[in-house]
Amino acid sequence: METENVLRLLGSAEKDAKWLDKNYSELLTKYPDHFVAIHDGNFVDASRKFEELISELESKKLNPAEVMIKFVSKIKRIL
Secondary structure (H helix, E strand, O other): OOHHHHHHHHHHHHHHHHHHHHHHHHHHHHOOOEEEEEEOOEEEEEEOOHHHHHHHHHHOOOOHHHOEEEEEOOOOOOO
16 A cells, blocks of 8 residues: 555545544434444534445445444443
8 A cells, every 4th residue: 555545545544533523422422232334524424324324325325335334322342
């Protein structure tokens, strides 16, 4: 992977993490117990089923490997 691409992906991941932190409460209200997708600092989509979210990302021509996907829940889970 080229250095430019790696740096781009890291920058996008940083934007995604900041956006998620800032908007988590709102996501929890709108999408409890959903998988949410964030890309380049923007909300993309949400679904209760991971596979459906992946399909939706692919239909939007997004590479799921380059999208932050998090499960939003009031229950804290330890993995």
